[in-house]
Amino acid sequence: MPKIFEYFGFIFLFYSNEHEPIHVHVMKDGYEAIFEIILENGELIAIHRRASNKIPPLSEKDAATAEAFVKKYYKNIVEKWVNFFIYKKRIRSTKITKRL
Numbered sequence: 151m152p153k154i155f156e157y158f159g160f161i162f163l164f165y166s167n168e169h170e171p172i173h174v175h176v177m178k179d180g181y182e183a184i185f186e187i188i189l190e191n192g193e194l195i196a197i198h199r200r201a202s203n204k205i206p207p208l209s210e211k212d213a214a215t216a217e218a219f220v221k222k223y224y225k226n227i228v229e230k231w232v233n234f235f236i237y238k239k240r241i242r243s244t245k246i247t248k249r250l
Contacts, residue, residue: 153243154230157219160212162227164234172231176208176216183208185220187228194224218250 154174155162161177173186182205188196197220201207208216220227226244233239 152230152234152241154227154241155219155223155244155246157246158249160216160219162216162219164231168231168235172228174220174227174231175202176220177205178208178212178216181206181208181212183213183216185217187220187224189228194221197221197224215250219246222250 151163151165153161153163159178163175163177165175171186171188173184176183176185182202184200184202186198186200187194188198197217199213199217207213223246230241234241
C-alpha cells in the first residue's frame with residue numbers, strides 16, 4: 151500500500167492490487183474517498199469521486215480539499231501510478247507543506 155503524498159493530515163495512497171481507471175485513495179482521520187482520474191490524450195477530462203466499500207466517507211469539506219489537491223497534482227499522481235503499476239518501480243512519498 152504505497153503512500154504517495156501527505157498533505158495536512160490527508161494521506162494519498164494506492165492499494166497494491168489496483169485496477170484501472172487510474173485512481174487514488176485519500177484517507178484522513180479514519181475516513182476515505184477514492185478519486186478516479188479521467189484522461190484523454192494525456193489531459194485531465196474529469197475527476198470522479200466515489201466512496202469506499204469498507205471505510206466511512208470523508209466529510210464534504212475534506213473531500214473538497216482532497217479533490218482540489220488531486221486536480222492540482224494529477225500529473226504527479228499519474229506518473230507515480232505508471233511507475234508503480236506498469237514499470238514496477240518503487241515510489242517515494244512526498245510531504246506537501248504548502249497549502250493549495
